[in-house]
Amino acid sequence: MRVVLRRMAAWAPGLETPEAWQGWAAAPAPLRGDGVPDARFLPAMLRRRCTPLSKILLKAAMEACNDEERSQVRTVFSSRHGSINESVGLLENVARAEKLSPAKFSHTVHNAQAGLYSIATGNRQASTSLAAREDSFGCGLLEALGHLERAPDRAVLAVMGDVPLDPVFARLVEEPACAYAVALQLATGGEGPGFTLRVAPNPEPAPVPPWPPAVEFLRHWLVGTERFEIPTPRQRWCFARS
Amino acid sequence: MGMVHALGDEPEAILPRLLAGDQSRLSTRSDLVPDRALIVGAVHETLPEIPAELARFACRNNAMALAALRQIEAPVARALARHGAERMGVVMGTSTSGVSDAEVAIRHHQETSELAPSFDYAQLEFGGLAEFTAAWLGAQGPAFTISTACSSGARALATARSLIRMGLCDAVVAGAADTLCGLTTGGFTALHALSDEVSNPMSRNRCGLTLGEGAAVFLVTGEESGIQLSGVGESSEAHHMSAPDPEGRGAETAMREALTDAGAPAEEVAYANLHGTGTPLNDVMESLAVDKVLGRDIPCSSTKALVGHTLGAAGAIEAAFTWLVLDRAEAGALPLPPHAWDGERDPELAPIRLAVPGERAAPRERAITLSNSFGFGGNNCTLVMERHFA
Numbered sequence: 001m002r003v004v005l006r007r008m009a010a011w012a013p014g015l016e017t018p019e020a021w022q023g024w025a026a027a028p029a030p031l032r033g034d035g036v037p038d039a040r041f042l043p044a045m046l047r048r049r050c051t052p053l054s055k056i057l058l059k060a061a062m063e064a065c066n067d068e069e070r071s072q073v074r075t076v077f078s079s080r081h082g083s084i085n086e087s088v089g090l091l092e093n094v095a096r097a098e099k100l101s102p103a104k105f106s107h108t109v110h111n112a113q114a115g116l117y118s119i120a121t122g123n124r125q126a127s128t129s130l131a132a133r134e135d136s137f138g139c140g141l142l143e144a145l146g147h148l149e150r151a152p153d154r155a156v157l158a159v160m161g162d163v164p165l166d167p168v169f170a171r172l173v174e175e176p177a178c179a180y181a182v183a184l185q186l187a188t189g190g191e192g193p194g195f196t197l198r199v200a201p202n203p204e205p206a207p208v209p210p211w212p213p214a215v216e217f218l219r220h221w222l223v224g225t226e227r228f229e230i231p232t233p234r235q236r237w238c239f240a241r242s
Numbered sequence: 243m244g245m246v247h248a249l250g251d252e253p254e255a256i257l258p259r260l261l262a263g264d265q266s267r268l269s270t271r272s273d274l275v276p277d278r279a280l281i282v283g284a285v286h287e288t289l290p291e292i293p294a295e296l297a298r299f300a301c302r303n304n305a306m307a308l309a310a311l312r313q314i315e316a317p318v319a320r321a322l323a324r325h326g327a328e329r330m331g332v333v334m335g336t337s338t339s340g341v342s343d344a345e346v347a348i349r350h351h352q353e354t355s356e357l358a359p360s361f362d363y364a365q366l367e368f369g370g371l372a373e374f375t376a377a378w379l380g381a382q383g384p385a386f387t388i389s390t391a392c393s394s395g396a397r398a399l400a401t402a403r404s405l406i407r408m409g410l411c412d413a414v415v416a417g418a419a420d421t422l423c424g425l426t427t428g429g430f431t432a433l434h435a436l437s438d439e440v441s442n443p444m445s446r447n448r449c450g451l452t453l454g455e456g457a458a459v460f461l462v463t464g465e466e467s468g469i470q471l472s473g474v475g476e477s478s479e480a481h482h483m484s485a486p487d488p489e490g491r492g493a494e495t496a497m498r499e500a501l502t503d504a505g506a507p508a509e510e511v512a513y514a515n516l517h518g519t520g521t522p523l524n525d526v527m528e529s530l531a532v533d534k535v536l537g538r539d540i541p542c543s544s545t546k547a548l549v550g551h552t553l554g555a556a557g558a559i560e561a562a563f564t565w566l567v568l569d570r571a572e573a574g575a576l577p578l579p580p581h582a583w584d585g586e587r588d589p590e591l592a593p594i595r596l597a598v599p600g601e602r603a604a605p606r607e608r609a610i611t612l613s614n615s616f617g618f619g620g621n622n623c624t625l626v627m628e629r630h631f632a
Contacts, residue, residue: 001408075478080369082389087425088348091341094424095349097276105429106483106618109337110368110389115619118478124492126476127621128397131368132386139386146404150474150503168351172363199410201328201382234373235384 001145002242003186004194006155009063010218011037011056012180025222030210031178033164042120049107050116051086053079056181057113057161058120064157064183070121073157073185074147075114077129078140080175082110085166113159125154134175134206134232136160137182137214141197148188155187160214174208182214198238206231213237243569244313244417245562247456247549248283251309253566260563263580263599265548268440268452274427281440282422283454283550285309292374299374301340301365307375307419310457317461318379318415325412331383332376333401334459335394335418337554339387340365342423371419375459383411389554391618392517394418395458396557396625400474402462417459418558426553427453433484441520441551443544444529444581444596446588448520454550458562469568469629473504473612479620490527490534492622493517493614497535500624506610511540512576512603513567515560515613518544519551525591528614533592536612541597543581557615557623564611564627574605574631607631 013035015024036052037059050058057077065073086108093100106112111129118127126147132139137160144158161181165173209216213230217239220228230237243253248267250256259267267286272279289305290312311318322330347361364370368387376385384405388397395418402416430436430451437450462471477495481487501508514536517528532542545563552559567576581596603609610628617623 081367084366087341090425090429091345091348092352094345094428095352099276100425100428100432102429102432102434102484105425105432108429109391109618111391111617111619111621112483114390114478114621115483118480118620119482122480124478124480124495127390127478128388128401129390129621130386130388132384133364133367133369133373135384135386136369139384142384142405142410143386143388143401145408145410146401149404149408150400150476168348168357169363169366172357199384234376234382 002194002196004190004192005184006187006190006192007064007185008183009060010182011059022222025219028219030176031180033178035179046116046120049103051083051107053163054113054116056179057159058117060181060183061117061157061159064185071123073155074125074151075117075127076140076144076156076158077114078136078160079162080131080133080136081162081165082131083108083112088166088168135235138199138235138237144186152188155185157183157185159183176209176211180212180215182218194242196240196242200236202231202234202236206233243460243562243565244310245458245559246285246306246309247552247559248285248454249549251287252313257566257570260579261577263582265440265582274422274424275431280427281452283452284422285455296374296377298362298364299370301343303336303338303340303419303421304371304374306421306457307371310417310459311378314459314461321413321461321463322380327380327382329383329412330381331405331411331414332372332381332385333388333398333414333416334372334375335388335398335554335558336368336371336420337389337391337394338420338423338426339368339371341425342421345424375415379415390621392553392556393615393617393621393623394554394557396561396615396623398558399471399561399625400623403471406462406464414462415459416462417457418555419457420455420553420555422453422455435521437520441547442583443518443520443547444525444591445583445586447584447586448525450521451519452550454552456549456552456555456559458555458558469565469627471625472628473500473506473626475500475503475624477622481620483619485523486527486616488523488527490531492620493528493531493616494534496622496624497531500612500626504626506626508536510610511536511612512606512609513578513611514540514542515564516542516544517614517616518546529592529594532594538593538595541578541595541601541603543579543597545579547582560613561625564613568609568611568627568629571609574607574609576603576609578603
């Protein structure tokens, strides 16, 4: 199935404009883990409760849509770790038999960013939040394709991102620790370049990549690679421009 | 279909308890929240052990999934042989993943500065549930975990259908698992959402949730015989992180879209399984939405007062209940799970029809059921399942 990439946006510390990303794609280097975007695009009420991950994902999400599209797209939020850093504090409370904060609890659900996005933009469309370890980006795209299957006339905003994992768990996970988000607005038709996606099992060992798969996709896209493959420990994600 | 929850760990034991509205399987736990005893729907049976080669995934939530997966082992093996491992995908839902094991690991860390040795991050991260499921089954297709709070399990089934319709998979194992833990019981306590009595959905005396745990899994294929997932309806609320829109607009949209998708006239629905949490707000908005979409003649029930609100697993477990009554229908007449409550109607709620014990739906050639799941963060999903009788 071919999808049209109508609009895209990305954010990482120090890489906050399309020009900065073009420069990065020409000479890529590992991303930083520290920093959050200014979230003045959100109403003060929502901003106050926003975690670093929420600010980053919402920043990219907002920029991948124009004013009209924001409230009309279906959304897929994909993140390997989601709000687990915020859960750590609550888990420590639980371990000490302390009471939990209701607001903190509400913002540790994996779909916190989807909920915030819906409230901030008045969006009443379908939304999925998901995780798939190293395959979170690819599976987020499959879920976006699923939304296009269920509602072919409506664009889907697929957002992927993470922040570095809390030190208590970080030593258990081999991955590029960085803060980033990539947002792709996808549709079944209309203007713009597109791609096809194929997925197959990966029988080979996959080394830890220098940056996350979503950012690798972005790099290939920005430098104009026609066909590329992003391997993970379980899968090979094969992209072709069309 | 396989499932495990407070009513039991196999369909033959579960069905009579479901149809009797048996609340005797709920239990009281004092170890979940400080200074409070909670009525919960806990699994009574011993859960299976995770095989040694998958030890990194060994947590209660994955054991819960495994108890359900073992019930569909034979049909999954046949589907794998027929379609090949890479054509079988996995879509699971959860809101907790292995949090109950992470709580133990963190306590160990506080005492010794090391996480418990048996703990692996794959138990806690949401994606771990789908990867464990795929690894145990031998499925090599795409595997991911949906976590949209209380609609996760329903969404997993919707996604499974899309993966098959798009030709990305020939078979998908889809479902959900959730485990009672300090985090969710403490969080809902902090939100003042838990009831001191057994939850009492749609009653004037209702005062909140009873939490539960469990898992349900389905083998989803493109076959056109048998029970069909014929309709999916989805919406977001754009309202509040932890409270539904009191007008029930999101719920209404999800129900209408699901019926349209199925090509099913609302008046022909044989049974609707409600989200029916027993919180003051849910029941107001859901009865309003049901009244608008289905009217006042179609039998409805909430099964949450039998097994508790199993959060991320609820959509899958309730789909499993509707699947089970479709499967056991005789001559097109469905046995209906009764609405478990104290029978005291709330005059403030729309007077939708609540199924009574022993009730059967009128026989029909096309038996249509509907199941509602409405999640935290304003994420709604309604499924329509149906079976045709010659």
